[in-house]
Amino acid sequence: MKTNWKQITFLAAAIGFGACMFAANADATDWGKYQVGEHRSGYTYMTDESRAMQNDNFQNPGMLWVEQGAELWAKVDGKAGKSCASCHGESGDSMKGVAARYPVYDQNLGKLQDLEQQINYCLETRMETKPYKWESDEMLSMTTFVSYQSLGMPVNVKVDGPAAAAFEKGKAFYYERRGQLDMACKHCHEDNAGGIIRANTLTQGQGNGFPTYRLKWQKVGSLQRRFRGCNNEVRAKPYPYGSEEYTNLELYVKWRGQGLPIEAPSVRN
8 A cells, every 4th residue: 555655744744743832831840640750641631621520539430430340349240159359359458559560471371461351361260251342341340440449559560571572572562663654652652742633632642541531432441442543543453452462562551651650540532
């Protein structure tokens, strides 16, 4: 397929212009816990109204998924006659810090596992029931509920040891050009963070707020849903949910935001 360089040049120029306009005011703001070094949460790029919505549990629509997840946590299901609570007990204790450290390399499985994959592993092997479909209400409710138990804790993923190879693959994916627009993740989220494109502000693309309630979606969504959306926007074929490529990328993206607080369920535009 012939590359449309005219369209790519126009897009890059539009992003760059927006970034210049934004930069004058962005660096002077003290974002507190939402900024670690040069790394800034997507929270810092939102409107005051969106931040206020996230801050108030009564306004934050993502809390509906947290409530549904709490019900699933206690629900007995499957041939084993167990619930999540049967093994893990009080979620506020057993799940505290889990979202901050996932994805993790599972020695027994010999691969990287993100939170969604770990939940389905437990459903199938411990509870002996059907796994959740990715982006289903059940999966989103459970991941949001589990992530909420780590609210405010700093992201702290491990990228050395057995996870090192997956990390390097995720990093390579992040910097690889793809699609008809011939763009990599870094072109938006490193080179032009703060720029304006299609009336939206480009962020650094951090993963600490996921699962997030995105106003555009009118529901909660996963980080891998965002990956697929980005691939579509550069006109590249998305990978399947749970693919090795996206799970590796998830690890790298979480590492980019080391130290930023878990915000799930965050609110994003």
